[in-house]
Amino acid sequence: MKRSVLQIESLRVSFRIQDEYYAAVDDVSLTVHENEVLAIVGESGCGKSALALSIIGLHPPERTKLEGTVVFKGKNLLTQSVQALNQIRGKDIGMVFQDPLTALNPLMTVGKQIEESMDYHTTLSTAEKRNRTLELLEQVGISNPSQTYDRYPHELSGGMRQRIVIAIAIACNPALLIADEPTTALDVTIQAQIISLLKNLQQQLNTGILLITHDLGVVAEMADRVAVMYGGEIVELADVHTLFTRPLHPYTRSLLQSIPSLQTPKETLHVIQGIVPPLTKLPRTGCRFRSRISWIHESKHEPHPILREVEPNHWVRCTCYQHFYFPDGGEKA
Template sequence: MATDEFLAIKDVSTAFKIHGSYYKAVSDVSLDIHNDEILAIVGESGCGKSTLATTIMGLHDPAETKIDGEIDFEGQNLLSLTEDQLNDVRGAKIGMIFQDPLSALNPLKRIGEQIQESLDYHTKMTEAEKKARVLELVNQVGIPNPERVIRQFPHELSGGMRQRVVIAIAIACKPDLMIADEPTTALDVTIQAQILDLLKDIQRENHAGIILITHDLGVVAETADQVAVMYAGQVVEQGSAQQIFDNPKHPYTRSLLRSMPQRDKENDDLYVIQGSVPSLQKMPVDGCKFAPRVPWIPEAAHEEHPSMHEVEPGHQVRCTCYQSFEFQDAKVGEVEA
């Protein structure tokens, strides 16, 4: 399955400037992505997963952000490229799919034009060839009536169809890597299943790698090969989907899975993680960032500078606190202040 890695994220930090000081939204993240593989980055809002995606794409304003580390992609470090060099990568070798397909499309341009724009910048096709390729793409993403649809405007399509258009844009130049940021969050559940199946099919056909960013553990379990769980800007656990779901180790991963509504436990209260995710400016700088949310674990159980520990081949957990973690059943009422 996993061939050689072609995207290696090494110690990447992304810090935003807020009132003159920088705060890390992503801190020291290292991840590898392989061909033919779906890596899911999962976490709740504010964990830094989307920031990581836009960091890979180089979409941050350099005046407002400070980015450290290295992102090696096909032999070059994306973080050291100039804007022009990046433009040769974006759209051509890395395609991106966004959450809300209505706002992701220009309301005033026809569908065909918007798909073709990628081809305009990355290929030397003639107009006729581009037109044919656009139709082929629209067909490939399963939109009925391609001839008609390419002349329509975004608001004339349903949400599911719009997301297919966004996917067609992302795959126009057969990128090696696709980054999908919450691609199904705005869609109905039956449409979500169809879009995820489509993404998997395209990934197999194009032998591409996919980074799937989502908060939905169900989506991850259905789709991902590899999983990275993020909390407060850090990867706290990573491994294969099987490892993460069948043998979760980090207190955060275990808590998240436990807070999902489960079959046959309808009469029990759902598990609630104490406290809340700190805001960017109040994020602890050092130590185990999850410690404040599991206050019953003794301080000594945490590492001073939490690092990743291999618990089984390919399965890593941050901080040593997982060894002494046990659920302490919180009662309703014991919640964030």
């Protein structure tokens, strides 16, 4: 049994929109273990990024409400002061962001940006910090570290910049890495390199990775376990193999059928009816996915759906999955 590094319990993240709070993440419980990649997958507006940012308190506090607990190294992160959080951010928890161009300060050399977290979390001397930075640059696959050290972000390619962002995140050997769409802004060949880099680092550093993505291909390549989110809730949670071979929740199944895959070409892609409702109009009771599968009778849904373990380590929300079928003739292989 692997040790857990992060336990999220009944987390609710609400944002104030015109004097009212709406939950973007609604009662989510998850555990990330060491040396494991837990992927959270879903479409825009499902709450996956809101979840990721809330863990280290990166939402603007004046319009965000956090409930539940996020336990890391015995502390509930949600109740920590900013000063206390700053001791953890960048040191024990590293974060990789989506767009490597905007995620880096345009006026600072990349070397200085990597060193910055060491300024606050270590007592290394200037020369030691520089050496460690050069070491990190090499570790993330940059071939000429000492030249790159003095470069500005705009002088590097997209793939190089993402390597810098990763170097920043792992600078202090964090126990947990949160990667928010780490490959979305990159070309496929670069994406493949970044995926294998993250996998290697995970094994070398024994890090737990929370991977946030909309790309099921990236999930299939990287994840050990997967949580599928819809409307702020987890609708399905399973190990990666189970999720791809025996998906149960209607949303997971629909999603898998709507992707034009390379390995298994489809004649027509499945289209999910309707649209993802905006945060303010999200149904708060019953199965949140029901309006998107209107051909399934109301009575097949649970009135208060819960995430249930339907087989060992395979969790599904709502009973509607037992009755779900595709209106246009089922899944095509």
